Amino acid sequence: MSIKPLADRVLIQPAAAEEKSAGGIILPDSAKEKPLQGKVIATGNGTKDEEMVVKAGDTVLYGKYAGTEIEFEGEKYLIMRQSDILATL
Numbered sequence: 001m002s003i004k005p006l007a008d009r010v011l012i013q014p015a016a017a018e019e020k021s022a023g024g025i026i027l028p029d030s031a032k033e034k035p036l037q038g039k040v041i042a043t044g045n046g047t048k049d050e051e052m053v054v055k056a057g058d059t060v061l062y063g064k065y066a067g068t069e070i071e072f073e074g075e076k077y078l079i080m081r082q083s084d085i086l087a088t089l
Helices: none
Strands: 009-014 037-043 059-062 068-072 075-081 085-088
Touching: 009 059
Parallel strands: none
Antiparallel strands: 009 037, 009 075, 037 059, 059 085, 068 075
16 A cells, blocks of 8 residues: 555545445435445554554444545545544444
């Protein structure tokens, strides 16, 4: 991976959105909910006030509007501050 987050930032690959509802109905893109969990791909080194708690490979939960979406080599990622992560799974 050639993207290296700085300071207390984390690079996350979001989990895939649900393709079908519980009743088996195929959902159009506009009705799919944004996933709220993903896999940590890379982390920064932290700051002098905040050390990095998450590490590459962790599965995390984050807020609905957290992070900035980017696309790199055809894959979608989120870059967010470590403080935007709610929990690890």
